[in-house]
Amino acid sequence: MGPVTNLPYKVEHSDDFGRYLSAARDLNPGDVVLTESPLVFGPKGMPDPEASMPCVGCYKPVFTDVGERCARCGWPICSGSCAGLKDPLHHARECDVLSARPDCVLDNMADYYRHDALLPLRCLLLQKSEPEKWQKLMELQSHMECRLPGTEAYDEANEFIVEYLINNFIEKLSQETRNKYFTDTSKGILHKICGIMDTNALEIRLPSGSELNSLFSETSLLEHSCVPNTKHTFNVSTKNKNELYNITVKAVLPIQSGQHIKTMYSHALWGTLARRQHLKDTKYFSCKCERCSDPTELGTYLSAMRCIGDENGPCAGIHLPEDPLDDETDWACSMCPIKVGNSQVSMLISQMQDEVDNVQMMGNSVTILENLMCRLSTFLHPNHYHLYSIKHSLVQLYGRQPSYMSDETLDKKIKMCEDLINITNTLDPGNARLSLYSAVLHHELHSALVLKAKKANKEGLPKSLEDIKPLAEKANEAIKAALAALVDDKDETSGQKLYGVIEDSKRSFDRYCTEKKITFD
Known part of the structure; x- marks a missing residue:
């Protein structure tokens, strides 16, 4: 059987990107770019390892x-029949x-059973058991030149x-066992595996609540962009064990023949400073994509930051980086001569991040959130990601x-949803990274519009059909958009749950429209 030649992508090479994938033909949203099985996968530790750990056989929390x-080995499992x-x-x-190391312990469990070390061990075990996979693994980027001692x-x-x-393990093996499984167990090869993992591993969330890290050969060639044109999903519920944890990469935007095929390795709702720093720290490159290049x-x-002016008075301008690709850039005001250093902006944004994190960890309180929003709005553009x-x-x-159901509050919610949806659609037009955010926003917009339609008018009487119809039409568009945003997330745990909630709202809305004899074209 000859090589496959009708693939929708080509592997190419350049000095700037190294190996990368480009479209072999025009691709439309929804087209599958590639599907592949992992070279290797392994469990991540649980958030509170002293309380629960993943079973090493099936990864269910125990x-x-x-x-x-x-x-045989003493590691936590769900049952002996797993x-x-x-x-x-x-x-x-x-x-x-x-x-x-057959001993079992009940103290310092997180140090004794390090689940983050299982994936590197499984990588090492490919040497003798699956040499073809081992060869592909060794071809992945490790960035060892950036991971020197110290x-x-x-x-x-x-x-x-x-x-x-x-x-704990390798040095305790008999020579016979070591020869059976390994050709190389040096510190050097283990460090290279750690570099490959940090650079290329993808996270898989399982229905049980556990998470895996996985490594893929072709998918790892996808280059990063802060405006990705693909989305990936994992097969986590198949009965065919040969397809378990397979990845599927789909186009979410039109990709013309020859164009680069891109994914995203950072958070779409972080600002440029935070995204670029995260990519430098974890992927060892400086992003220069269209979004990062645009102030x-x-x-x-x-x-964007607000300019607070100087001793002569306040200023209505906004501060933007003069060159967002320069780590030492100044931030210049759009209306006055004031400039601020990048390090000052970075420090201020970091302090605000701590405040936002602390407030959101305290639970949902409208008053506390509104007070923080009001305080931060003095310094930040209304669209700033902290305010988002x-x-x-x-x-x-x-x-x-009950205390936040007034017409004024609902109008404020509708406006807020519409503003956030516009930002979300601009940053992620293909729903590659922000599908859950988009679905929540459209669902909340729908809910506010329906509530407004059901509320009495200013005279205290039920609204007329003429008043209700435009609200219902917008609500219908919003609920359809919410469901459409989750089309690729329905099989994953968080997406599945949210999809069910939105479907319930859709059924309730359909009953209301039937009752009011509202129809849509």
Whole structure:
């Protein structure tokens, strides 16, 4: 059988990007770019490992203090009959290595059972068991030139993964077992694997609540852009174990033949400073995409600051970076000569981030959120991503509590939803990264419009059909947009749950329209 030649993508190479994928033909939104199975995958630790850990066979969370243990290696499992314990893709191979330290403990569980070290071990085990996969793994970018001894990345990997695996397991293996599974167990090869993981691993959320890290050969060639033209999903519920955790990459925007195929490795709702720093720290490159290059971030002003003026009085201008690709750039006002250094802006934004995080951790309080929004609005453009975050929380509270149901509050919610939807659509026109945000905003817009339609008019009488119809038409468009935003997320846990909530609202709305004899063209 000859090589496949009708693939929708080509692997190309340039000095700027290294290996990358381009479209072999024109691609439309919804077209599948590629589907592939992972080279290897492994569980991530749980948020509170002293309370629960993932079963090493199937990754379901288990209570660490009372859960069962693997009879051979002692690691936490869901039960002795878990099918994954004897499956080479899951626990079977690594169990031989892990059983070199058969002791069980109940104290310092997170240090003793380091689930983040299992993926590197599974990578290492490919050497003899699946040499073709091992070869593909070794071709992935590791950025070892940036991970020299003394760097934070090297030192963390050395302490928590490399030394952990070597001292606790590899050095305790018999020579026969070591020869059976490995050709190389050096610190150097383990550090390279850690570099490959940090650069290329993708996170898979499982229905059980656990998470995996996974490595893919072709998908890893997708280059980053802060305006991606693809979206990826994972197969997490198939009965065919050969397709389990397969990734599917789809186009979400038109991609012309020859154009680069792109994904996103950062958060779409972070400002340029935060996105570029995150990419430098984790992926070792400086993003120069169209969004990062534009001081206004595609006209959204997501990072813009207000100018507060000088001793001569306030100023109505806004501060934007003169060159957003320069880490030392000044931020210049649009109306007065005042400039602010990038480091000052970065420090101020970081302090505000702490405030936003603290308020949102305290739970949902309209008063606290509104007070913070009012305070930050003195310094930030109304579209700033800190204010977006606060407003996204507020629109989910307005209209849902008796004290926030007035016409004035509903109008404020409608305007807030529409503003946030415009920002979201501009930053992520293909719903590649912000589909859940978009769905929530459209759903909240729908809810506010329906509430407004049902409320009495100023005379205290039910609204007429003439008054209700335009509100219902907008509500209908909003609920359809909310469901459409989740078309690729319905099979994943968070998307599935949200889709169900929105479907309930749609059924309720349809009944209301039938009752009021409202029809749509």
